[in-house]
Amino acid sequence: MSTALAHALNRGLRDAMEADEKVMLIGEDIGQLGGVFRVTEGLQQDFGDLRVVSSPLGEAGIVGAAIGLAMAGYRPVCEIQFDGFTFPAMNQIVTQLAKYRHRSEGKVSLPVVIRIPVGGGIGAIEHHSESPEAYFAHTAGLRVVCPSNSQEAYDMLGEAIRSNDPVIFLEPKRSYWAKSELRTESSSAAITADFERARIVRPGTDLTLVTYGALVPAAQQVARTLEEEDRQIEVIDLRSLSPLDDKTVVDSVRRTGRLVVAHEASQSGGIAGELAARVQEQAFYDLEAPILRVTGYDTPYPASRLEHDWLPNVDRMLDACDRSFEH
């Protein structure tokens, strides 16, 4: 059934709560309102306010309380309202959530999921278009994932909630209302999402184009455009940003010899740089061209009237592919 990504998440939360009574939701405005993006719509009504908690304002409180709930045996799923509001919770995420299993020498795992709508392209005001994934990927003890369509959103959310490790679950907010096919009958076992693995979205032989989240449809468009020039682009959706499935990418680059990595987040210290380092370590002699990055720039996220060209888009990715083929 064709389903919007936000609705797939809603269904994923509902199914997880039905499957395990320890699963509970906690976040600002997630009750009657259903969250500002309506991802939790109807859930408080059906599961009650002890399981769907509309919290006081305060992101540190959301994550800190979730840690305590996890210590008490619950599986809290936090909603942070917007990417830019994650930062008040960074202390709890980085110094507490990510470290507790290590500090307790494996005795206490904290099965906390933190859902964060991320990314730009929606004409939003300040702090509503951020891409904070590299902060989390740089923090040992967290898993960081980002789905790109409804099926992946549903499957990966289920897996995140079942995971005993803390998961930062990044939701490409630009794609919330994009519809794609969703099968939920498999919520138990038929689809094992294994969200550590990247996914080859479209096979190709001439260049590997890697991205994740909201840029996956744009990468597919790039591949379709270049196909008209007889260039076969292999598009890979990373899905997991930590751990990073470099193996799938390296295997691909061994076949194509060229790699372009795209993400909305700023360039320096970003996921693309990490991936490039790993690929050149493992496939140096397979590379026909330098690895190129198409990313947001090393500026604060710009006013929305500028974001169209600031964000990586089809044209900027096409340009990078052309530059790669020049070698």
Add this chain to the structure above:
Amino acid sequence: MSDTAVATTPWSVLNADGELRHDRRVPDGTAALRLREALRNMVLARRIDTEAIALQRQGELGLWPSLLGQEGAQVGAGSALRPQDVVFPTYREHAVAWCFGVDPVQLLGLFRGTTMGGWDPRERNFNLYTLVIAAQTLHAVGYAMGIVRDGDVGTGIPERDRAVLVFLGDGALSQGEANEALVWAAAQQLPVVFFCQNNQWAISTPVQTQSRVPIFQRATGFGIEGVQVDGNDVVATHAVVEQALTKARAGGGPTLIEAVTYRRNPHTTSDDDLRYRDRAENELWESRDPIDRLRVYLRSDEAGEERIDDEFLAALSQEEEDLAQRLRTGCRALPVPDPADPFVYTLERMTRELDEQREAHLAFVAAEEGNAQ
């Protein structure tokens, strides 16, 4: 700067001269503190502290945050706990750990560099020390939310009803997270007791920098009960915590307790407190010592059946010596962790990249050891 933060008189039962107000000793709904046991716990906790400082001086520990002077507050609070209650400590709650049955040798590992934790938090519901000030107050709130959802509050079954006791200091109340925790606890009427040891100093920062009103009065603004108690009075502290925990377990909601006490030693063994405070201040608080006053009372005829004699004190001294010996031996015997441990403990499901890093690191370590031999 005016001295507003200490302008109130904390509630007390046993004064600094060892005189006990019998009419106040057992407030409604509380169980009496066993005074001999309280003395023993305070004395032994102080000995743990003294030995740990000595071990630090000998190079066996990298650091030690001393609790000297806070034994009354901690033993008072720790003695009010039931086994099913849950404790979230800071990093100075050595006497609480002792009262709650944590092996004191395990307290040393964090400071010796053999672990980032030291004990199994689930074994005794005594969570790991928290170094990021006030972070644990939110964990306490979350745990209390879990207790509510488990239905373990207000059942009237003494073995079932539970509460959370979270420790914080006067400095912690300036942190945003502590204030969030108070908001959350109040809004949901959670079974959590915030036990703030106002020991007057956050490293070199006096309490007046943290609060322009007595700390317990801040509770009012959050809509929860605030209580101020003489933290060097183990009897009063116990009674106040006992009352607050009883209320919390019964579903009566949170309490903020301010135990007024004093950090007699520097912040840690790395600190130099004479750079920011007078010796005279320390001497004043030494005269209010929590152990001395209880010993004076228990040695007096006033103590009646609880009176202690030389034999009791001799036995306690021997117990101290045995404990000290166990700490010295136990500290040196703390196992050095395996180089693979950090890799194994980071995530429950080991990732391929971490596994590769682990293998490479172990090979490196093995080669280093080979070279060294």
